[in-house]
Amino acid sequence: MCACRCGINVTLDKGEVRYIEGNPDHPLNKGVICAKGSSGIMKQYSPARLTRPLKRKPGTERGAGEFVPIEWDEAFEIMESRLSEIRATDPRKFALFTGRDQMQALTGMFAKQFGTPNYAAHGGFCSVNMAAGMIYTIGGSFWEFGGPDLERAKLFIMIGTAEDHHSNPLKIELAHFKRNGGKFISINPVRTGYSAIADEWIPIRPGTDGALFMALIHILIKDALFDRDFLIKYTNAAELVNQDESSDAFGLFERTTEDVREGCVDPQNKIWWDRNTNEPVSSQNRNADPFLFGEYELEGTKVKTAFQLLADRVEQYTPEWASEITGISVETITRLAHEMGITARDRKIELPIAWTDAWGEEHDSVTGNPVAFHAMRGLAAHSNGFHSIRNMAILMTLLGTIDRPGGFRHKAPFPRPIPPCPKPPRSPEDVQPNTELNGMPLGFPASPDDLFVDDRGEPVRLDKAFSWEHPLSAHGLMHNAITNAWRGDPHKIDTLLLFMANMAWNSSMNTSEIRNMLVDKEENGDYKIPYIIVCDAFQSETVQFADLVLPDTTYLERHDVMSMLDRPISEYDGPVDSVRIPVLPPTGDCKPFQEVLIEMGSRLGLKAFVDAGGQRKYRDYPDFIVNYETAPGSGIGFLAGWRGKSGEKSMKGEPNPNQWEMYANNNCVYHHKLPPSYQYMRNWNEGYLEWAQHHGLTRYAEPIQLHIYSEIFQEFRRAAQGKRPGKQPPDHLRERVETYFDPLPMYHEPLEAEMTNRREYPLSAITQRPMAMYHSWDSQNAWLRQIHAHNHLYMHPSIGNQNGFEDGDWVWVESMHGKVRCMCRFSEAVEPGTVWTWNAIGKASGSWGLDKTANESNQGFLLNHLIAEELPCRTRSGTISNSDPVTGQAGWYDVRVKVYKAADDEEQVTSPTFATMQRLPGQLEPLNRSKSLAYQSGTGRFRSWLDSASKKLKRSKS
């Protein structure tokens, strides 16, 4: 398997990589591969590689970049003594944050077992808005949890996506879709990559998509272009909502029985108003024909259908209103709504697949409305992203395109209940010395009582996740971890372990300041963040700030799993997971981080890693993978394929000692294809739900109705209004919670934009992924860096004309928080109020094995210096994160800037720049005699070059 998730085959020639190609038998990438994957050779043989554990040189300052190589034994001893001390006293003081990895199943478990709640991966700054916005509405989401069925769609609307996680599959599908004659519309302020081949490009002002969706919903309702049947049967649209303002139950659904919730299912005990009888009727009564609209009186209480509430809500959000905000013409908005609605209604698909719904009704066929959507961080990475995304999910629901052919399709283990079952701890008492964390480090609160706050309603977690500030922060707020730890708010920590995250550079906002925080000291001379451990495979900017550096192997040198316990890699037709099997030996003294965790778990005596006698249970990571079960005898492990004694079972079953071999013999991938009748309508598909329950994918086999109206949100709002017993927000957050926990679609401006003087900072600044670079870590790649040696700030020529500069000039781009000098480039493919650049091309001098003359650190720039991790305002409790008020998603794309010409006498070099990083002990000098590098496998040159890392090691050992 490649660096992220595609299947690859690696051909070796005398121990050197001859070539890497896509595995044609892999269900994800079906043999294709991307530019980064094909350049894997240059990652393996990169001079940026770390090859030895390092310790900050005693007596030197953190950040000075002076290290001494040490042995693993010493590294483990250092970690063991620190961590066991922390665990025995205050487990919160150990914080583990991980970046763009696919190892959360293991890292999350390690954190939980350790007992610290201070664990999160990149999700919080990546796209938790995407996850939460849709999961809280339809029980599944884009990102890696579901996607568009482009094989059958006739209209495809892609919103705010440049590349995405399953990029190869998406590219394969896009091509098929276009060749099948479908219409592809891209809504994006910038036209690049995917948008380039769109049949229609709809440029939009950043952060305003929520308004567009409101207007689209407005038109669909006004022109009656929604799928009535679908809404009634499969959503809460026709369910009656209490509208008695004086009642404590205002805004809650009327129910036939008491609201007794079993676990995390959404009980089907609501009430409809039946047309046949003109009487209220249980929503369980499938013979009823409920009204979708209307206001009724139920036992003296004024009630409305949820759909009526929706219609009332969007009444004022006309295309004219949205046009002002989004910059899209009224005609275009209207036409877009009509194209969606009419395609959905008139070009229906019917597949001859019989299935049975959760109420026992049998259907002869599966039908679909072939309008597919896809959206990613263009929506997610705004502080109003949650509601934009929820609006979109409601729009999709109105069109009736959820888990149906030609529309949105779930990927196992989705759909999950709304919200899914895992819950965070609920109080500070859930964290106890030498004890496993009581609750999941990350989860999905279903009510205010699920928040992880203390008696005063203040956060417990370092990143303030699951607090009233960001109640539904299902993926944590990694982007605030360093600032909070530095400030000691809500508490101080001792050891920060960063794995596969370049937090001193591109995955932090406010990067220059963050770098200062990492080295800042208390008055007594101690570091404010006392100890930092970094596990990386390369010389990233963050390594410089470590006290202890753990050199990881590359993806060609280690075992790995893409587990369904993590973000899944499933396909629409069934669950998929896969493994990575090493093809090359570890370089130098590199050790897979997985092995480090297992070693540490064993040393610390964490339950999952030791037997009853406290002895180490697993030889190594492969051994762990095969034998570990989530609970003794649960039959659920990291891998779902070939379980059972001899590999006869799937999804669930006792450990199989030959599981690795079986994966190896089957292209390293397990793909369970569901029968066609289980492949659609899974929220309500009895067969599927029972299968999923039986195989441990979900706990319940209850139907998952879509939430047009969110009662969960109303519960938070009631808490904020003081109308609800249980946990209460601190007073200064009441208004915030009340505002943003709106049960109906809403639009609000991105938070920072509300606080910015638009006249001074008239432009939005955004970034996007280049297809041929992986975040910060491909500049070490000799081939890829030729494609993106540095970056420009792209903008419409009118900005230059207004501000007196020309294409290619050096300019300053300045936000409220800082300024960056860079080169501009004019473009006609960008909305004129927006400037943009490629993500993370700019580098700190001397990092990534690059010379200090490298373009990346002289002409390249990092936009993150301009983006603040906290809003430019203070609340009574201090600062507040620059994040979505619902989910804590980092508002990367909210920053507003101005651009002006750099003075003629200024240096033509990017600003800010940083002192050149030194080459680290164990880092190999590039193998490039007379500046030329000619890779050729089978010569032994590159292999012996890498081997020299181990040879040096042996010499220094003896």
Next chain:
Amino acid sequence: MTQLALIIDLNVCVGCSACVTSCKEWNTSGSAGPMTDFNAYGHDPTGTFFNRVQSFEIGEYPHTEMVHFPKSCLHCEEPPCVPVCPTGASYKREEDGIVLVDYDKCVGCKYCSWACPYGAREIDESQKVMKKCTLCVDRIYDTSLPEDRRQPACVLACPTSARIFGDVHDEYSEVSRLIREEGGYQLMPEWGTNPANHYLPRRKAKIKIQREDLERVENPLKDENFTKPSDDDLTLEDSSWI
């Protein structure tokens, strides 16, 4: 006579550069390699590539089109680069029309590259011989590979299958069909080089909405507006005379 070639479908190419690096990866260790890089980790990194993807913006905002444009040697049927070569190092193969350079004969005079209007040839600055796309001759005939993998590296890599490989002289081949049916064209036809590689243009899908589409009977609002009359309500039948 066979003329192997690539068809590049601009309608689906997203400019991902997978074809660029997969080409380099295959060829640098193959018979056409190495493909040397200079300043690999320094200022202005540069190196030999047989295939590059370029981007062009067309028109003005908001009617801007963006074209990602991959280009490698087009294996011209009348290759101007071949007759000018003083050593015979540049040649066009009779059997399949592939234009190749024999590195053992090349003196590195660069003259052939001047004679290529497409900028498809690049000198390898360390080996000092002229290099270019070989159509992966060392792959497509390699019988040790499974048959469906005997395709150029870039073709196999391309996620959007924007690169299609085949014989443009065989009327019944997929590539000939695409050229015929999808408007395949040649680059710089004005020079009469008759490139074997063809490009397929952008094609636009549109949705046409008729007025009556918005006034349909199965309009769900209508459903809503009918309430069942009560038994007391009068109807036409109550007052009809016949």
Next chain:
Amino acid sequence: MHPAFSVIFLTTLLGVGQGLFMALITAQTYTLVELVHVEESSSFYALGTLLVLVFVALALFASFFHLGRPERAWRTPSQWRTSWLSREVIALPVFGAIAFIYGAIQWFGWDFEVTKIGDFSLPFSLLVGVVGVAASFTLFLCTGMIYACIRFLQEWATPLTVVNFILLGLASGFTVATVYATFTAPGLIAMFGGWAIVFTVVAAITRISALIRNSRIKPKSTPTTAIGVRHSKIRQTAQGAMGGSFNTREYFHGKSAGFLVFMKWGFLAMVFVIPLFLLVIGLSQKLSVLILAAAVIQYLGLIMERWFFFAQANHPQNIYYQVA
């Protein structure tokens, strides 16, 4: 195109050498038919030819810098059927050899009378010389055609390219011959100088014609034909290699438009105007310094001319490599 100094020196030095040789043969012919009276000396021709050979050798030397693999240069004549470069590679040594034979005949006094034409006896050396002149023309043709035959380099693809190579070679060759004569055969100064002026004037006319022609060229290749998209506004935003590539190094002169204009006026002055002025005054006032200055300036001007010749040529591939 990126002007390569190896080629600039190769073509200019060769041109001088060829022109000088033709001047020598012209002198011999004139002497023969007694149009001029000079103290006939075989060492004059021999040393003159030696000078020619020095120019040719220098040119050859420069040419090797243009080859990536000079050790394989022996392969280069093989494609004479199709390649003007091959033909040049053949024509060059042929010319050199004939010049050498001519010089040797003169030096060693191997000359003999072949026949008599009227009153004049036709020496064998002159016969060889005439063959050498033919070889020289062939070589000019080959060199010129190397450039003129690349049809999509529209600035080059004209007979004027060959004509200019010939005339500029003759002009510079005769000017150098004039200098040579001031030291060795004052009687020939006027003849050489006269022809030098004539060739310089004619070359000026043809070279300026080429400039005028080139300024009116409408490029046949446009972004539309290059990528196959019909639109008047096509702008490249990425060429796939930000650190540059062979294509950005080989086909762009990398200098400003202003520099190009400077080079154009510079060479017009230095190849034509100033040498003509100096020659006229030098000849009329018998100031050999001015004649020497004319030759030096004209040669330097030719370097500029050749630089400009390359720089001005806009390769259609550049459409694909507009933005780094």
